[in-house]
Amino acid sequence: MTIRTRILLVDDDIHLVHSLGDWLTDRGYCVEVATDLGGARQQLAEQEFDVLITDLRIADEDGFDLIRSTAKHHPSVAVLVMTGYAGPHTAVEAVRAGAFDLLTKPISDEELLLAIDRAISHQHVEQANETLRKQLDRRRGLESILSHDYRMMKVFDVIDSVADTQASILITGENGTGKSMIARAIHHRSSRRGGPFVEVACGALPDTLLESELFGHVAGAYTGAATDRMGKFEMADRGTLFLDEIGTATPAMQVKLLRVLQEFQFEPLGGMETRQSDTRVILATNQDLESSVASGSFRQDLYYRINVINIALPPLRERPGDIPLLIEHFIREAGQTASRDVEGFDREALAVLQTYRWPGNIRQLENVVERAVLLSSDRVLGVHDLPPELLGADNRPGREMDGQRTASAIQPPAYNLSANHAVASRWNNASLPTSGRSLREALEFPEREIILQSLRRHAWNRAATADELEINRTTLYKKMKRLGLDDPRLQYAL
Template sequence: MSQTILLVDDEVKLLDVLSGVLEGLGYRPLTASSGAAALERLEQEPVDLVLTDLRMPGMSGQELLAEIRRRHPSMPVVIMTAYSSVRDAVQAIKDGAFDYIDKPIEQEELATTLANALRLHEALRDNERLRQELAGRYKFDTLVGKSPAFQKVLRAVSEVCEQRTTVLLTGESGSGKEVVARAIHFNSPRQRKPFVAVNCAAIPEALLESEFFGHVKGSFTGAVSNRIGRFAQAEGGTLFLDEVGDMPLNLQAKILRVLQERQYEPVGATGSRTADVRIIAATNRDLTAMVAENKFREDLYYRLAVFPIALPPLRERAEDIPLFLELFADDLAPTLGKRDIRFSPDAVRVLAAYRWPGNIRELQNCVERSLISARGPVISAADLPPYIAEKPGNGAAQDFPIQLDEASAAFERGLILEALKRADGVQVRAAELLGINERSLWHRLKKYEITVSKTVGPRS
C-alpha cells in the first residue's frame, strides 16, 4: 500500500503540481489549502507525513507544526520555504520538523527528503511497537510462579524496581535471570530507555574494554572508525552484565570505577564520559568463593551485591511447572501448527519429579520436543523425551525441599512401567516382580492411568 502524504499550501496551482509529482513517486497525495483544513484532514484520514508551506495566511506553517506536534506527536513534518525564510525553517526544525525544502522545489531533493523522513518514522514506530511488546512481555503478571520460593523473588523485584540500586541476580543457568532483569527494567522509571544485555563470557578478553566503553578511531590496530560502547548504548537505561563472574580482573577494576564515579573513558580517548546507567549483574557462580580465591574483586562484589536476588532452581519450585507447561505450550504450539494442547496428569507428575538440571530453559526445550512428538491434543508421559520419562529423578543427589508425594508417585509409576515391560504386559507376572498382589497392581494402574497391552503406556 502506498504511503499517504498531506500537502498543505495556500497556492492551489502548486498543490496540483506537487500532487502529480508525489503520485509519480508512488505516494498517495491529499491536499489542504490552509492549516485549519489540514488539521481536519488529519482527523479524518490516516496520514504518514505532512508537507507544508511555511508562510500561509491565517495559521502559519509554524503554528500548524506546533498543533500537529500536540495532537500527533510522532507525525513527521517537512517544511517548504522560500530562501528568504530559511532562518524560520531552521527554527521549525528545532521545534520538531524533520527537515525543510527550498522553493522552487527540485524533484530529486523532494524524493530524498520524503524517503528519509518516512524511513525514520517507520523505524521509530517499529521501535515503539517493540518497546511496548517487550514491556508487556515483562510485566509482573507475566513472571510465572506461585511457589513460595518464587513469590519471594517477586517481592524483591517489586521493592527494587523504582530505585536506581544496582542488583545482583544469582542462580543456576536457565533459571530465568535475564527475564527477571528485563522485568526490573520495564517496570522502572527507565523503561523508555534502552535495555542492553552483555554476556561477559562470550566476548574475547582482548575486546572487552572496547565492547564496554567504545573506542576512538586509530586507538589500536583495526580501529578504523569511532565506536560507541555498551555503556553509551545503555545511556539513561539499564546495562545487564550477564555471567559477570567470568569478567577478567583487569576489566573488573574499570567497571568498579564506573560504579563508583559514574564515569568512563573510551579506548584511546583523552576525556571521560558520564554514565547514567543502572547496572543489573547476573551470575551462576559463587562470587563469595571467587573473592576468597582472589578470582573476583571484593570491592566490586560489594558494589554489585547492593541488592542481591537469588533465583531458585526449577526443582525447588515444582508447583510452578504446570504454569510453565501452559505458557510454553500456548506460545510454541501455533508455530508448530498445533492448537489447544494440554499435558495429561501423568505427564505433569513425571515432569514435576524430574530434576531439571537445565532449569526453565530445559523445560521449554522439553515442551517443544513433546509438542513435536505428540499426535493428539493431549501430551502424555509417552510423548516426553525418553531421558525424562525413564529417569524422573535424573540420578542426581536429592536437594530439599521437594514435593515428596509427587516424587514418590513418579518413582512408583516408573517402577510399575518397568515391571510391565519386563513381564511383557502380563499383570500377574508384573505384580510378582513388584512384590504385590494383582488387585493392588490393578488399583495402581488405574491411579496412574496406565493402559496395559503389548505396548505399555499411559492413556491418551
C-alpha cells in the same frame, strides 16, 4: 469537535479574549478565559483542558513560562501560540518550550479552527501511543513472568521497590532461571523504559574484546580497528545496561568495571578522552561470588559495589507448583508456532515432569515441552514423548529422591488445557516442598494451591470461591493476604 473539547484562552487584551471565547463557544467548544499567567495557572490546576491558546506577551509576563510549565505539569494539554511579534526563531523556541504550533496574527477563522483540530488529533494520537506503550511495557514486565510461588512474589515486590532507583542490582541464580527476563522487567517498570536496554554476555568474549564491547575503541586501538566504535555503556545512556555472567570477568576487567560503576566515567580502548554515561547497571551471575571473593578470584570492593541490591532466583526444582503453569504456557506457544492442537500431558508424563530435578531450569523445561509438541502426533502427550534424560531410573515416579517420596503414592490428575486455559493440576505429595521448612510452611503450600485453583475456576470471583470452599469471604480475604494471593498480577499469570 464536541462540547467536551475544553479550551483555555490566555491574553491580556480583555475585549479580544472574550470576543474570541464567545466565537469558539458558538462553534461547540467549551471555553474559559484568563488575562494573566497567574489566572491561567490556577485554571489549569483546577480544571481539565484539551487545548491552551496563549499569547507570548501578556502584560509584563513571558508567555514562554506558561508554555514550559504547562508542558511539564499538564502534558495532556496541547498548546497553541498566537502572537503578532513572531521573529524568525520564535516558532522554534516555542516548539522547544512545549508548544504544538505557533500562529501569527492576524489569524483567519479557518486557520484557527484547523490548528485546534490538528492539536486535538495530535493529542489523541499521543494518548493512543501512550496506551500502547503501557500495554507493551506490561507484556515485557512482570506480567510476562509466570509464577505463583511465594518466593517469586517476594522478588516481584523487590522489583517494584527498586525499579526507579539508580543503585546497581545483582541477580543471582542457576542457568535458565530467568535472570535476563527479570532484568528486562526491572527496566520496563522503571522511568528509564523509554531508553535502550543493552545486554552483554561477559563470558562470551575474551578480555580485550570485552573491554572494546563495553567502552568502545578508537581507530588503531588494535589490529583490525579501522574506525572508532561506540561501546555498550554509551549505547545504554539514559537506559539500562545488563551485564550477564559477571563472575567470569578477569581481575583486569574487574578493576575497569569498578571505576565505571563508581564514577560512570571511562576511556575507550586506545583513547585518552574521558567519557561520561548516565546508565543504570544490572548484573547477573550463576556463580557464588562470596566464595569467589573468599578465594581471591573476585574483587571484594567490586562485589560490594555491585551487590547493593541482590535478587536471588530460586531454581525450578524448588518451585514445583509453577511447573504446570509453565507447561501450559509453553504448550500454547509451541502449538501456535507449529499449528498444532495439543491438549497437554497425561498423568504419568506430568508426574515425571514434576519430579525431575531440572538442572537447566525453565529454559530446559521450555525445550522439553517444545520438543514433545513438535515430535508427537498425539493431542495428549505421554511419557514416550519425553527425552531420555527425563526417564532415567532415578527420575521415574515411585523412586526415592533426595529423601522425599515421589509421585507414585498419589498420582496427579490428567493435565489438560481447557478453553479458558485453567490449570488442571492439583497438589500432590511429590510436589510438596517440605525439605528444610517448618510444619506451618509445609501446610501452607497445599492450602495456597487449593485456594488459587478455586480462584481461577471462578475467574477470580471471591464470593464464588468462598462458597465453593465453604468459608466466609472475610476468612478467604485473610487467607489470600497471608498466602500472598492478593497480588493482582496473579490474575494475569495464565
